[in-house]
Amino acid sequence: MTRIRRALATLALALALVVLAAAAGCGKEGSPPVKGPKPGALPAYKVATGFRLPSSPTWRKAKRRGYLVVGAKEDQPYLGEKDPATGRYSGFDIEIAKMMAASLGFDPKTIRFKTIASANRETALQNGQIDYYVGTYTINPLRKRLVGFAGPYFIAGQSLLVRTDEHDIHGPKDLAGKTVCSVAGSTPLMRIQSDYPKAHAVAYDTYSVCVDNLISLQVDAVTTDNTILLGYAAKAPKELKVVGKPFSKEPYGIGVPKKDNALRFALNDAIEANERNGNWLKAYNATLGLSGVPAPKPPPVDRYPPPPPPR
Numbered sequence: 001m002t003r004i005r006r007a008l009a010t011l012a013l014a015l016a017l018v019v020l021a022a023a024a025g026c027g028k029e030g031s032p033p034v035k036g037p038k039p040g041a042l043p044a045y046k047v048a049t050g051f052r053l054p055s056s057p058t059w060r061k062a063k064r065r066g067y068l069v070v071g072a073k074e075d076q077p078y079l080g081e082k083d084p085a086t087g088r089y090s091g092f093d094i095e096i097a098k099m100m101a102a103s104l105g106f107d108p109k110t111i112r113f114k115t116i117a118s119a120n121r122e123t124a125l126q127n128g129q130i131d132y133y134v135g136t137y138t139i140n141p142l143r144k145r146l147v148g149f150a151g152p153y154f155i156a157g158q159s160l161l162v163r164t165d166e167h168d169i170h171g172p173k174d175l176a177g178k179t180v181c182s183v184a185g186s187t188p189l190m191r192i193q194s195d196y197p198k199a200h201a202v203a204y205d206t207y208s209v210c211v212d213n214l215i216s217l218q219v220d221a222v223t224t225d226n227t228i229l230l231g232y233a234a235k236a237p238k239e240l241k242v243v244g245k246p247f248s249k250e251p252y253g254i255g256v257p258k259k260d261n262a263l264r265f266a267l268n269d270a271i272e273a274n275e276r277n278g279n280w281l282k283a284y285n286a287t288l289g290l291s292g293v294p295a296p297k298p299p300p301v302d303r304y305p306p307p308p309p310p311r
């Protein structure tokens with residue numbers, strides 16, 4: 001690296017730290033986020049009384065325990081964010097997790113959220129570390145072999161995040177010879193590697209590390225779902241922008257243990273009920289809607305039949 005490039009990188013790193021510190025400050029009392037949710041904007045979920053699901057081993061175990069353990073993300077603005085000061089989780093995926101809990105007869109306030117990275121979702125569900133997972137989790141046939149999916153409850157699309165001073169990258173074809181960052185075990189990483197092999201793809205555990213690397217000039221772009229990227233851009237509009245059109249369909253599902261079809265069907269019922277009663281829309285507007293995209297119509301849920309047992 002030349003001396004100038006190194007100096008620039010140091011400067012950018014300092015800037016990155018300032019931006020991230022500012023973003024982290026958002027949501028705390030006294031420093032509301034740029035476009036934060038208004039108090040009372042989030043739905044209050046009514047806990048179903050007398051709800052029982054004895055055919056679900058996951059539900060039975062949670063009932064005995066007295067609370068649900070839900071896997072989530074902690075660094076995805078407006079989707080799944082953990083406040084480092086209070087340890088509290090917020091965002092659209094967190095609201096989905098809460099409305100599901102209420103429908104299953106659990107007080108959403110008692111949920112224990114557990115941060116699980118993209119690459120570890122299937123094993124967390126297989127090992128019983130979590131009861132279900134809500135975190136920008138794309139439903140696809142490969143994953144369906146390992147876990148079950150309720151939903152979809154939203155459809156995202158793969159996009160690109162670049163620095164605002166970047167003028168050469170407008171879509172995935174422009175990534176030839178460029179360094180693009182994504183997350184291990186994610187569908188966007190796989191797609192870039194298979195469909196755009198001229199791009200130099202690098203992978204980390206979380207998208208926030210990719211964004212740090214983008215701001216400090218270590219990479220030229222970050223790729224994942226538009227939902228996630230728009231959130232980062234909304235938190236640092238002077239530094240970051242989302243470019244081009246989405247180039248995939250990412251239907252978000254709630255991951256459940258593969259054999260627990262009773263839980264999967266109960267969650268499908270709960271998603272539909274919360275879409276009908278307005279909770280879904282209210283939750284969207286108070287969270288993900290703040291990254292600038294008006295609420296779409298929620299997609300129809302896919303009640304696929306239980307897969308035949310392996311022979």
Ligand code: GLU
Nearest residue numbers: 118136137138186187250
């Ligand atoms: N929705 C994509 C996936 O499930 C990307 C987001 C993520 O890594 O959670 O792989």
